[in-house]
Amino acid sequence: MIDSGVDEALEQLGRAFPPGPFLDRRLGRALAFQALYEMDMGHHPPAKVLERLAETFREPSAPYPPEVLDDATRYAQELVRGVLANRAAIDQMIQQRAPLWPLAQMSAVDRNVLRIGLYESLYGNATVPLRTAINEAVELAKLFGSETSAKFVNGVLGRAVEASASGE
Structure with a gap:
């Protein structure tokens, strides 16, 4: 029950x-x-x-x-x-793309949605298109986060993926 x-x-x-x-x-x-x-x-x-x-x-x-x-x-x-x-590398990427938000001070919702989004975008299953991985992370942020979570997650993921694509 x-x-x-x-x-x-x-x-x-x-x-x-x-x-x-x-x-x-x-x-x-x-x-x-x-x-x-x-x-x-x-x-x-x-x-x-x-x-x-x-x-x-x-x-x-x-x-x-x-x-x-x-x-x-x-x-x-x-x-x-x-x-x-891959948490150490993922957390480092988050910190580099959101330098004004130390991980310890970032919302636990945002931090963990970003971890999933970055893992899926950069390390995960190749059958998940990049845009889908980012969109799904944004949807999780909307569902579980604050009013600003989705925009924050979208911005950080976008910057991280761009940096990864350019070899940074």
Whole structure:
């Protein structure tokens, strides 16, 4: 039995991510974000966080079929592992492209959305087009961040990708 807070969160997720193409990836990004955020704030082990969040998504009130959730969980695991494996380089890129915002002072939402966006843009799955990776990060920022998060994330990711393309 889950509490009404989880039911409400699942309902909100269903509205934010309606059924459609690439739903598994969109959900995977949301799950990865939530896991990275929780790890960042609470210093919990990645495997335990992902397992707990994946179980929450499998509740009877979850708005998605099990096969979509399985694919989303696999993609979330891939993203979390990739971000953690490349975190030092990713954080350095964030710091270089947002020098007025030290990582420790940056919103945890913005910091972790940027980590996912940079990982997917520069290190991740080659089947995800660059524009899609950036757009999906901006959408996560809109969903989980403040009024200014989406614009901030878009600007930092744009500068980082341009710098990477030019060999900086």
